Amino acid sequence: MTQEVDLDSLIRQRIRSLRHARGWSLDALAARAHLSPSSLSRIETGHRRISLDQLVPIARALDTTLDQLVESPSDEDVVIRPQPTHTPGTTVWLLSREASVHGVTVAKMRITPELPVGPDSLKVHPGHEWFTVLSGTARLHLGDRTVLVRAGDAAEFSTMTPHAIRAHEAPVEILTVLDHNAERVHLHGGGEGVAS
Structure with missing residues (x-):
């Protein structure tokens, strides 16, 4: 009662x-x-x-x-206890529920330098992605460009540009927000986790 x-x-x-x-x-x-x-x-x-x-x-x-x-x-409904998912060079912790509210997924990830980047690892899909670097330096590959994103900085970009996020010289930890298309490609599609 x-x-x-x-x-x-x-x-x-x-x-x-x-x-x-x-x-x-x-x-x-x-x-x-x-x-x-x-x-x-x-x-x-x-x-x-x-x-x-x-x-x-x-x-x-x-x-x-x-x-x-x-x-x-x-x-x-309040506390999420993320379980890490490991793939070679990447560990991902989902910080939002799988049936995400407002169609976005929040994830923390750790990328190590051994994760390679090549033409086949650049992903393209509709939408936008956003991430902030918690520690280390991320190497953001956008087509032919490479942008270094350091701890405390954030990046937002169109995912119609071929892209990949990699560690620069040492492991990097990022917090990322993915829309539905990005989640499908990065978390359920390529075997390389959210790191494209």
């Missing part, structure tokens, strides 16, 4: 927080959800029981889904 009360309270807090985040008054959200302002006020303050026929239009008006509005919180 306590868990139901906690979830009920969380749903009310979510409605109020989403309304405030949009800068809407009670009247504004009530009009969008086709409810009276007094009904919405009682829902938010816990003086009225929440029913499904009220939650659906409220969720729609707040541009969210009913599932997101009523999902139960748990630590498993």
Whole structure:
């Protein structure tokens, strides 16, 4: 019963927080959800029981889904315990869930100098990639160009340019954000991990 009360309270807090985040008054959200302002006020303050026929239009008006509005919180949704994936010259730790939110995947990777670069290792796919160097120096191969990206620097580039990320002289650790196309190519496609 306590868990139901906690979830009920969380749903009310979510409605109020989403309304405030949009800068809407009670009247504004009530009009969008086709409810009276007094009904919405009682829902938010816990003086009225929440029913499904009220939650659906409220969720729609707040541009969210009913599932997101009523999902139960748990630590498993917050803490990710990355397991390393090893391929020759590369270790990758996924820092976001596989069914990534907003279509992006966040990964930390360590690349060692023995990972070679050649014409066959340069990848091309739609989209953009972004990474920041945590330690060491990365060698970013973009077509015929080579750009050194040092610790503390970040790089963003079009992935329609043939590209690869390698270690320069010593191991390099990077944090990278990949869109869906990049994830498919680098994490599920070529056997070389995210390092293209």
